[in-house]
Amino acid sequence: MKIFRLFLFLSLFISWPAFATVVVSSPANGSTVGTNVQFVASGSTSCSSGVSAMGVYVDDGLIYQAGGTSMNTTLTLPTGNHRVAVQAWDYCGGATNTLLNLAVASQGGVTVSSPANNSTVSAQAHYAASATTSCGSGVSAMGVYVNDSLAYMVNGASMDTTLTLPAGTQRTVVQAWDRCGGASTTPITVNVTAGTKISNIHATNGWNQWGELPPVYDICGAPCSGVDWSMTQHVGSGSLSGNATIFWVGGSTPYSDALWSNKLIGQGTTQNMPDTNQTILPSIHHMVYDTDVYVSNLAVTQDLEFDVNLFMYGVGMEFGMECNHLNGNVWDIWNNVNVQWVHTSIPCTLNDKSWNHVSFQVQRESNNDLTYQSITVNGTTYTINQTVAPFSVPSGWYGMTVNYQMDGNYQQTPYTTMLDNLSITYW
Template sequence: MRFSLLAPLLLSVVCALPASATVAVSSPSNNATVASSVRVAASAVTPCAKGVASMGIYVDNALRYTVVGTKLDTNVSVTPGAHVIVVTEWNYCGGSSTASVSVTYPTTAGITINSPANNSTVGTPAMFVASATTSCPKGIAAMGVYANDKLLYTVAGPNLNAPITLGLGQQNATVQEWDNCGGYAKTPVKVTVTGTTLKNLQAAPGWHQWGQLPPIYDICDAPCPGVTWSMKQNQKSPSVSGNATQFNLGGTVPYSAVLFSNPVLGQGNKMGLTDDNHTLLPTLNNFIYDADVYITNWDITQLQEFDVNMYAGGIGMEWGTECNHLNGNVWDYWNNVEAKWVPTSIPCTMKTGWNHVTLQVQRKPNNDLLYQSVTVNGVVYPMDITVASKKIPVGWWGMTINYQIGGNYRLAANTTYVDNLHFTYW
């Protein structure tokens, strides 16, 4: 009997409670894709006996529009990207209620790929150079390179310039940009990867060694008064691979240097790549010098030099780069014609311990030398410097790679190690 007596009472209490306030948004729908002008239509009801006073529209927490009454229907502008639109009603009793929808105004973007060309043949690593634009007012957040749906590289900002390691054969690459409005765009590029890599040349036979005395720095066979040098292969420590080569510089003449050189192709080659018929070198245009370098004392290291040289048909092409630590602390490049070093604005960021250095260069169809980039410890520094080749009076036919240590003002004894020295050509 108790429950039957309470039921009418509870029902009367429930019926006496006022209905809750509501805002109904009829346009746009939640998660809609919109243009720059968005129609917002909504209505409101309230339990306040005095009714709804006004309604308003917020876009990303900023009040953009108000109207007196229980309905609104107007257009608001939005910028490219994702936004939250909130419609609010205020009643005459001091209360309010809201309803929100999320919308996206897609950004427009463009990606320009300067390298590699679609359906081109490249080596590995392949040089990817691209830029991006967007309608997002906040700009480009980052760019990246995918190969076969795997993200291989990203960089902040609207420009990309990096050597990307790819597998051999046909590769489906994609350059993508992400903007700061939550949008993105992508452009595919197909390449066929070719090339030959000579690996672990630090442990290969055929190395030559010379001293070099200032100020002319002509090569000097041992014994060379004032400078000493040596190299020891098959070093297990310090080493990345367990098979590093130690290089040593010493002596008494300040600013002396030592040059270590290996004919990796052509005459004098000790690995069976002598190119006796002169059929290989004329077909080669792209070269990558890649190495791990251990510096025992960066403070006394005047410079570290890495060179690629090609001599064929009486033409000399010498791509020289040096990390000129104690004289400007920038990278220099070798002017092949004027036979002099030219400083760049690229900072020399090598350090005591292991460093990874990659030099990418190209022989143009007219035999001009193009310095494409130098990469140090994962940071790519574009160069895009062209120097002419020069005629040479000798008939030597081949290619060399060089490694050189430069001594400081007191020629402090210096020891470095080179490991994973790879040379790629195509």
């Protein structure tokens, strides 16, 4: 029996042929890892036909095997100390391996707060997660694999980002690497809806324009004594797409505003979507407002407001996000019931004399409550997760509108902004 075990050991762990190698990128020999361990390796051989397959032995037992010259897989190992061999087989009948000694600890792991497993998400999916490890040196990095391909990676023990995913069911894995060579993972399967996207709204016809005067801020059509504004479409110079829109506000009354609005769906539609049978709006529960905005003079930019609104069956839902730059330098959300802006703790960090990318995602709940989910500014995603109630509107109102507003400062100093690539995606 001892002779047989010795023969089995030699067949597993002696390299055949002599001119062959297995390079293991992860995990590191002698490292402490979590129970979910990522194995990344490649094999080479002097056999002219090449490497046929690769596999992993744990304590003399084969637990994984796949064809090809490389492997990248996550395997679940029991806690404790283990002798591991990462092995390659070639088409000439030879085999070679690299031996690893691993300590598997039960402590540590990846906690994913967004998205939920088996949830339905938009093409712009919000990923937020944190990680712990038993490694004394801590977590070094986190990342997201989409269908076995690394789509995102960031240093540290937490991550908060938005990824663009293809439509359909996607297998994703949120992974953390520690400084001891270990890795932990949490698989997340998401169903990605392509949604319906209305693009280049800033360049379309049918924009309504008003002034708003303090302290009541009722809309005022031109001419509106005390506030001036303008909108110039199809501007190529300085734009991103070659077709931007310039907005300007000025006047003589301090803290006056200019509001621009476009009716997308329903009454007064500019998109040829009257929704006469009233099937589109009732089906909408998710919306993403996405735009690029150029700030020409941040020092005098009081507020910039971005809204998407739904009105139907006597219910009004105004989803408003405001970069409240000169009154706290934070993002505000609109409270329909109390008719007021509510500060968040999210900083308004727009770049001056530069283009900024702003995208926010909202959700209409089954009872028509409004949930502000997240906002992404210049690549950084901030979670909001605040819900407010809707308000009553005349029963005949029916439609989706998009708004953009610029607010004046205490001197009503004139300034301009530009919008480009403005879109609403809904599903």
